[in-house]
Amino acid sequence: MGVIRRPAWWSVLLTVAGVLVFARLGVWQLHRADYKEELLRRYAAAASAPAQAFDAMAAQPPVDVYPRVRVQGHYLIDRVYLLDNPKHDSMGGVEVYVPFQPMHRDRLLLVDLGFLPGNGTDKPPQLPPLSSDVQTLQGVYQPAPGKGIELGGNALAQQAQWPKTSIYLDLDQIAADLHARLFSRVLVLDADPAAIYVRVHTLDLSSMPPARHRAYAYQWFTFAIAAVVIFLVLHRKRKRRLG
Template sequence: MLLRLRALPLLAALLALVAIIIMLRLGFWQLARAEQKQVREQQLEQRLALQPLSLQDINRQVGDVADFPVQVSGTFNTNRILLWDNRVVKGQVGYEVLVPMATNYGEVLINLGWLKAPALREQLPAIALPTHRLTLDGMIVVPGHNPISREVLESGWPKRIQQPDLSYVADILQLDILPYVVQVSNTTQFGFQNNWRPVVMPAEKHLAYAVQWFGLALACLIVTLVAITKQRKKHGKSISP
């Protein structure tokens, strides 16, 4: 019985140690994310200060092309509209409207902005886009790969997609598209809302989360040490003559 009683504090200490290690790892992960966000914010600030580039200039860039301002000219393929599903703005669910544009430098996917979804899921919004040649200002966005469901719900057009995975989008559109998306700056000209957020969570927020995890780890360590000390004193008294 005495061995069992002594085993219980040991097990509790091991569990506390595991919890502390997990919290420390989460804290260091948040620090790494904060550093990544700081680099991204600096890059964004530097590139926003540039004059808009052409698609030809973008295609000549070596390395990451995200966040470059760009000016594109071309015509929309209005028969191939995609609706990026489950995009929320101010608590309202809607879609971001994506459409391929034919340019002199290739087909590029354009994000025209957000619109509210109809009340019924079965309904799709009616979208009217200009068919004449346009010149648009925007930013280069490079979507990340996401293994979320790629199911296309509609047999016709427009089609809903869960993520703008460009290899998948190219298959749907049956087009060779450039490896990035142009996020239009002035979305209101098409009746949509700009929902582009280049940095969703700033570096400061990650730092605050890191401090919280380190604080929890410290608190857990202190509580564990206090409990072990009390347990030892208790056992010491119980076995004293």
């Protein structure tokens, strides 16, 4: 004698559809986790890759590729931006960005100088002076950190003195602030033991790292199992009471 009573066709269809959808979403999340891990591997390899000419990558860098480039030009030393939301929050301090004018180019390149530790006060740390001479820079040409919703609107437009501080890095806002066009990516400088800046950079996947994708996959697979369990529980035969 079976323990499951014959279910209605619609309940079978609904359960099968739910299980397939949940399983498909779980598999998709696993694929996204693998994809993000591959991006991280590519980014890690870029730090030791040979430097390429910036002009070859400037306008249209390959998608999901992080080339290490060499570029010559000069800093706009009086236009400094401080990102007050870096990954080194436990140390206090800011990530420092400066626009850079590559030679023979009509756009500016935003350069990430690195993280500058705080001084124990609410005031920004003292910035070391920059040279206005022609510089040759090397680093990874990568997308800017993810931007979010900044309460109070465009913080840069509300500041009259330099350096300017923001909790998000928005290239469109910076371009408008500078009245200039910017390249679509930023240059993250190579590590330099002699520099005062901390340059331990990683690809910004904080909003959805591989581990979170796997956690969501586990959740979707759990939903699929739960759908089957609920179906069985609702359709199990009840023992008849002997009168």
